[in-house]
Amino acid sequence: MxxxxxxxxxxxxxxxxxxxxxxxxxxxxxxxxxxKLRGENLYKAILNMLNSEMVEKFYNHHLIKSLSKNRKKRPSYISPGVFAKVIMDLMAEEKANENKGTGSILKANLKDIVSAKIFDQSSVMKLLKSFAEEVNYDANRFAVKLEAWFEEVMDRAKGxxxxxxxxxxxxxxxxxxxxxxxxxxxxxxxxxxxxxxxxxxxxxxxxxxxxxxxxxxxxxxxxxxxxxxxxxxxxxxxxxxxxxxxxxxxxxxxxxxxxxxxxxxxxxxxxxxxxxxxxxxxxxxxxxxxxxxxxxxxxxPKSKDEEGNPNTxxxxxxxxxISSVVPPGTPDATVSPDSAS
Structure with a gap:
């Protein structure tokens, strides 16, 4: 052989x-x-980040529902920016609920929002409060902090x-x-x-x-x-x-x-x-x-035609x-002399 x-x-x-x-x-x-394995994997990752009550509110947010073709199903991908925006909205809602009003984290002072009693009642709320303190209650830097947190968890979720x-x-x-x-x-x-x-x-x-x-x-x-x-x-x-x-x-x-x-x-x-x-x-x-x-x-082994034409x-x-066989500048071996002229 x-x-x-x-x-x-x-x-x-x-x-x-x-x-x-x-x-x-x-x-x-x-x-x-x-x-829906990707969506289920994403859900479990977010559940590890937040408590069950907050996860339910998270997935009921209109921004999250809009990511799936079927609004009753969980999306398989959420961008870090959307995650941060939804979390900030939920935080503002918690403060507004305590004050029996409405509010937005972009309009309200971040320091006032995390001063709500609920931010001292669970580990995830305490973590969010600590993030706010680390960025000196700057809303834009806080959003960046949330995005970095989300990306870190998603890297593990990918594994x-x-x-x-x-x-x-x-x-x-x-x-x-x-x-x-x-x-x-x-x-x-x-x-x-x-x-x-x-x-x-x-x-x-x-x-x-x-x-x-x-x-x-x-x-x-x-x-x-x-x-x-x-x-x-x-x-x-x-x-x-x-x-x-x-x-x-x-x-x-x-x-x-x-x-x-x-x-x-x-x-x-x-x-x-x-x-x-x-x-x-x-x-x-x-x-x-x-x-x-x-x-x-x-x-x-080369055929007789190939031996007569080294560029074949x-x-x-x-x-x-092919690029490694035909040197730069060499005419295409498949082009006939008549067509070349």
């Missing part, structure tokens, strides 16, 4: 992992949108969310590997024994890199609707996953069930290898695929490496 064959087998496996890791990313987005998503990703990866019967061992054997399959999968990988030069990231929108996530999932499955399933006979037909019955341990190990691989994420595999495709282009760019070379 030549080095080129080994690279093509690697490309096939890497491409499978890339596509199914993208599928896992889309499934995560769908689950997140359906269960909570990432750890939660990692656990979800691992579980979803295991489910996907088993549900689609993506057996890494069987895929390796198929690639090792079938040269046509290797050629086809390398061509698909090359086309994929050409069509997606910026990477394979999932949807990063903070408040994506689950209908949009579902549509993206269905579209990606039909466009990318289904052809690969057919090429490698993934799934649970009679042939696959017979194999699993005869080799249960091998099938289980193949699923586990796949699950671990796709849990690493699409960006990881996209980067690896780019590098291996570049290595293959460097090792692939191999057709399966990823776009990200």
């Amino acid at each position: 030549f080095n080129l064959d080994i690279l093509e087998i690697a490309i096939g496996l890497i491409f499978i992992y890339l596509l199914f890791s993208m599928l896992v990313t889309l499934l995560n987005e769908y689950i997140n949108a359906l269960l 909570w969310y990432v750890r939660k998503i990692r656990r979800v990703t691992l579980v979803v990866s295991i489910v996907v590997a088993i549900a689609f019967n993506v057996d890494s061992i069987r895929a390796y054997r198929a690639l090792s024994e079938n040269a046509d399959l290797r050629t086809d999968i390398v061509g698909m990988a090359s086309d994929f890199l050409a069509e997606n030069p910026d990477g394979a990231a999932g949807n990063t929108a903070s408040d994506i609707r689950y209908e949009a996530a579902r549509d993206s999932l269905v579209s990606f499955y039909a466009r990318e996953i289904s052809p690969v399933n057919n090429m490698f006979n993934f799934g649970y037909g009679d042939e696959q069930l017979t194999y699993i019955g005869k080799h249960p341990f091998s099938a289980f190990l193949g699923w586990i290898l796949t699950a671990f691989a796709i849990s690493l994420g699409a960006p990881f595999w996209f980067d690896i695929l780019n590098k291996v495709m570049s290595l293959r282009s460097a090792l692939k 760019i191999p057709p399966d070379m990823p776009p990200s490496t």
Whole structure:
């Protein structure tokens, strides 16, 4: 077996992992949108900052309600400026309630507001009072202090969310590997024994890199609707996953069930290898695929046409490496002499 064959087998496996890791990313987005995980994570973070009574008032504030398309649902993102404005409004309301009137922290004196008895009755109120004292009761500096407090807590909340998503990703990866019967061992054997399959999968990988030069990231929108996530999932499955399933006979037909019955341990190990691989994420595999495709282009023997024209760019070379092959100022190898003139 030549080095080129080994690279093509690697490309096939890497491409499978890339596509199914993208599928896992889309499934995560769908689950997140359906269960509102970001909004729930944000709510828990704010609950840690404020007491339960104040949190209820916070989420009932018109500024917070306006952040969600459905005013009955919690938003998944709140800016530091909005947080500070709402907290300052709630503080002014507490003082106004004590005086049986109305007021605003921008109109009232901050020192007068935190002098209300309620600011000595709970830990969060005492903390807000201490913030006011630290800035010498300057409302603008107090707002900046609140924003910094919020950003500090959100940094920790982001860590909570990432750890939660990692656990979800691992579980979803295991489910996907088993549900689609993506057996890494069987895929390796198929690639090792079938040269046509290797050629086809390398061509698909090359086309994929050409069509997606910026990477394979999932949807990063903070408040994506689950209908949009579902549509993206269905579209990606039909466009990318289904052809690969057919090429490698993934799934649970009679042939696959017979194999699993005869080799249960091998099938289980193949699923586990796949699950671990796709849990690493699409960006990881996209980067690896780019590098291996570049290595293959460097090792692939040149055709007679390519030997006669040193500026010819191999057709399966990823776009990200073309600039390093063609020196600056060199005419495009694909332009004919007639068109150049």
